[in-house]
Amino acid sequence: MLEVKEFLKILSEGSSISGHEFRLNDIIISTFSDYADHISTDSLGNLIAVKKGKNNSSNIKIMVAAHMDEIGLMVKDIEDNGFIRFTSVGGIDPRTIVGQEVIVHGSEDLFGVIGSKPPHLQEESEVNKAIKIDDMFIDIGYPKELVEKLVKVGDPITINREFKALQGSRFTGKALDDKAGIAALLECIKELSHINHESDVYFVATVQEEVGTRGAFTSTYKINPNIGIAIDVGFGSTPELPKSATIDLGKGPGITIGGNIHPGLREKLVEVAKEYNIPFQIEVSPGPTGTDARAMQITREGVPALCLSIPLRYMHTSVEVVDMKDVKNTAKLLAFFIASITSENLEGLLCY
């Protein structure tokens, strides 16, 4: 049995840029198979682990989704000296990739670095300008002929970053957005093996969230749940960010409130958090959230949706920071919420 920290380390250091999530299939399937009744994949690559409920005579289905894809880079061209030109997949701030180590996933995994110009050669006008991705290159240390054998246009590239502990219960690494969410799913399914729940729970590791929540659309359609819950990350507060747009690390999951979220279910979620003394924060998002909840809500004839956010600092950099307490509290709240849903209260909760 894998500790959640070890599981998250493997996920974070693994590579799964949108459209290439399959590299994480083995670890996720083998870890969830200890707790799930059945695991399947669909044609886009979503992983669906089902945990059956007890006496689920009304066939209640709750879908809980966290995305397994991460932002990254993709090979665009190979220069005469063997340097690789690349583009981004998902929302990458080019300023965060200068001087990074990368792994180019060619016919084998190849270490490389994204170069930088020596400060000695820079003109004064350069230093305040951000470097564009088009002006960057990756050096994998081989001549063109060999690079062309090992690397093809379209190959995915990930940042090479160790998952490391900071002080207390904080951890840093890349792609904790949203692998911390997958870790919360694991904690939740573990939790549910100790408590009674009536609903069948569909734990979904979705694909292609970073490029438009595409995996959530198809998996929601297939499962056709009564309730859809997205587990994603929320902007962790730092001094330069407005308080109103962020949630604090270590103070529990953010419960999203807004048009994307079903009001009755959200009230129930808050009630459960209070009942079990689980810390939480409110995250305001009036329109569609940037999470799988937006896809769930508008699939088929519509699905009542919820969204829980794990506070995360420095989103979409390779040094994202989360607090493990928040991951655990997210899982706990999720599990108790799932257990609170019954055939008797569901209709009432969904009623407008």
Place this chain on the structure above:
Amino acid sequence: MLLKRLTEASGVSGNEKEVRQIILEEIRGFVDHVSIDRLGNLIAYKEGKKASKKLMITAHMDEVGLMITHIEDSGLLKFIPVGGIDKRILVSKPVLVGKNKVFGVIGAKPIHLQKREEWKKALDLDQLYIDIGVDSKEEAEKLVNVGDYVAFYSKYMEFGDNLVKAKALDNRVGCSLLVELLKEVKDISFYGVFTVMEEVGLIGAGPAAYSVNPDISIILEGTLCYDVPKLDEHLIPTYINKGPAISLMDRTTLFDMDFRKKIVGIAEKNNIPYQYRKTTMGGNDSGKIHTTKEGSITATISVPCRNIHSPTSVMSKKDYENTYKLLKAILSEYEKGEL
């Protein structure tokens, strides 16, 4: 492996202790005299045959890095650079803070919360800070102090065709070459000097040269390499894999022509590839050494390093080996009295 140990050690200018300790351990028993001067320079002497000229070979021990200037109420740490760092390479990197090497990260505002025009501007130093995972000044103060040195966290790694990625290749590569020379060469008299604080203004080299008072010096360096596509050849300072780079002129020295020609001659005679360092930018300890006391003759021989002054510097092991071969060939000419 020596270069791995040297590059993974923290030695930001003014705080070279860890590097100096490694070098001391390595050369102990191989040199006839070692001293550490008032600034922290390590001066080793190897006694061999009497030579007519006093030869000094130097390498600086320090690296560029950061220093903590302030601990915020939030527990986040503000810093300033030590030495020449492009602020743009700091974002989204792990670092080690202070003597206890507290792990931290330099984060950045999420792309989602930025205005479009922000993307075009480099993040300024006053927008950056180090996060070690605490929430208050009190917690941070238990672990770090204002004035703590900060080094990049970057492991030594070999990749590609004989390439090495590490931080501080400028100038642990010079330190490694000089340590190997001191250990291997026999019966030749020369000084091996490991200097401090080169990156903040060639501070250690002057006093070291004053006490050694050499006739000729060779400065070993990791130097800038920018062999990128679509750049005019004359703008490329050095290439990877084209051998040691011999300096002509930089911002601190016009290198002695005769000495340089002798070195080139030795390289050619021994079939060792070499290249000229084709930029006048940058400078090194030679600037102080050749003007100390009554002046002396210097040459700089460097291993080209891509992405210099960043956590992901890259050099070629082939260039390292050829630089070492050239140094040994120079020493054997020196032994014959030909320098």
